Amino acid sequence: MQFKYFYSFFKTFKIPGLFSVFSDFKGMVRYHFLYAAVESGLLDALKIPCSRDDLINKLGVKNLDILDALLKVGISIKELNCKNDLYGIKGKRSQAMVGAHGDTLSAVIQANVTYYNNSYRYAAARMKGADLGDDLKRAGDIIARFSKLSDPLIKTFLQNIVPQGPGLRVLDIGCGSGLLLKSMMHINPDLSGLGIDIDDAAAGQAMQNIEKWGLTERFEIIKGDIRDLPDDIPRFDLITLVNLIYYFPVDQRPELFRTLRSRLAPGGTLAIVMTMQGKMADFAAANLNMANASMQGVTPLPDSATLQEQLKESGFSTVRISDLMPGSSFVGMQAI
Numbered sequence: 378m379q380f381k382y383f384y385s386f387f388k389t390f391k392i393p394g395l396f397s398v399f400s401d402f403k404g405m406v407r408y409h410f411l412y413a414a415v416e417s418g419l420l421d422a423l424k425i426p427c428s429r430d431d432l433i434n435k436l437g438v439k440n441l442d443i444l445d446a447l448l449k450v451g452i453s454i455k456e457l458n459c460k461n462d463l464y465g466i467k468g469k470r471s472q473a474m475v476g477a478h479g480d481t482l483s484a485v486i487q488a489n490v491t492y493y494n495n496s497y498r499y500a501a502a503r504m505k506g507a508d509l510g511d512d513l514k515r516a517g518d519i520i521a522r523f524s525k526l527s528d529p530l531i532k533t534f535l536q537n538i539v540p541q542g543p544g545l546r547v548l549d550i551g552c553g554s555g556l557l558l559k560s561m562m563h564i565n566p567d568l569s570g571l572g573i574d575i576d577d578a579a580a581g582q583a584m585q586n587i588e589k590w591g592l593t594e595r596f597e598i599i600k601g602d603i604r605d606l607p608d609d610i611p612r613f614d615l616i617t618l619v620n621l622i623y624y625f626p627v628d629q630r631p632e633l634f635r636t637l638r639s640r641l642a643p644g645g646t647l648a649i650v651m652t653m654q655g656k657m658a659d660f661a662a663a664n665l666n667m668a669n670a671s672m673q674g675v676t677p678l679p680d681s682a683t684l685q686e687q688l689k690e691s692g693f694s695t696v697r698i699s700d701l702m703p704g705s706s707f708v709g710m711q712a713i
């Protein structure tokens with residue numbers, strides 16, 4: 378290459394901010410690649426190295442230009458390699474995504490490329506009054522899979538809250554994948570109860586999982602709205618609301634808490650786990666708040682003090698709060 382081109386290249390990269398913008402650009406291309414590779418089944422197919430023809434057959438490809446372009450992007454960002462005409466997985470993200478926790482990682486990518494992305498893409502118009510996004514209608518499955526990420530933190534919080542002893546019952550509202558019910562059963566192996574989720578895909582996922590884990594004798598899953606829970610259901614010793622409060626408008630929360638309190642057996646506990654409005658430096662909370670502000674069916678993240686007041690106003694005498702993650706506004710609340 379002639380020196381004059383080097384010179385103009387360096388001159389271009391002296392534009393303030395361009396280097397940083399380009400670094401982020403690569404991360405974004407990687408996110409988009411991983412999204413397309415998951416959705417198309419490419420990553421799954423490449424668990425065993427494949428030729429281009431194998432990929433065409435396995436993925437049912439009709440547009441070869443797009444497959445070739447995607448493979449090229451994968452190689453350029455070192456997520457894929459190609460040796461002896463066989464494509465394989467190279468990058469550590471792609472490798473992890475076909476590993477034991479791959480489904481959760483895939484859900485993080487899928488969430489960011491779809492509804493989180495939309496909340497920024499349409500922010501300008503929505504801020505000026507355009508309709509909020511209806512993304513939640515399609516995001517139930519992704520949200521349920523994504524939410525599993527916080528399970529170990531929630532499990533630690535619930536360690537001292539799940540009641541011990543035989544015959545105790547739990548109600549998990551917005552049960553998503555159903556994983557929380559399983560985790561609570563590890564804390565008290567005698568536990569039984571109910572999971573409810575309003576979303577078809579999430580409730581379906583929970584039903585399948587409960588069956589897969591052999592827990593159908595212990596836990597029933599209902600597809601429906603907690604506000605319509607039949608009256609004849611026996612009371613619960615523990616009710617959990619995990620990552621859920623923002624699905625209820627602020628002014629409806631006291632009524633919800635009062636109803637849930639009436640569903641508790643004497644001495645029962647309501648446990649709430651939630652990312653709150655919080656420290657400015659918590660970018661994940663700020664990102665979630667941005668998505669929530671921009672979608673139909675959810676509200677911005679709750680304010681911890683307001684939530685405590687509402688719980689007390691609804692008849693709970695004591696509310697204890699635990700910080701669940703360093704540097705974050707992810708908290709557990711125990712209301713009794």
Ligand SMILES: C[S@@+](CC[C@H](N)C(=O)[O-])C[C@H]1O[C@@H](n2cnc3c(N)ncnc32)[C@H](O)[C@@H]1O
Binds near residue numbers: 517520552579603
């Ligand atoms: C963010 S997800 C959390 C899932 C799960 N609790 C977790 O943390 O893994 C919230 C879930 O609550 C469900 N949900 C929202 N409003 C509900 C309602 N009124 N009754 C029952 N489920 C509801 C949604 O469909 C969604 O699956």
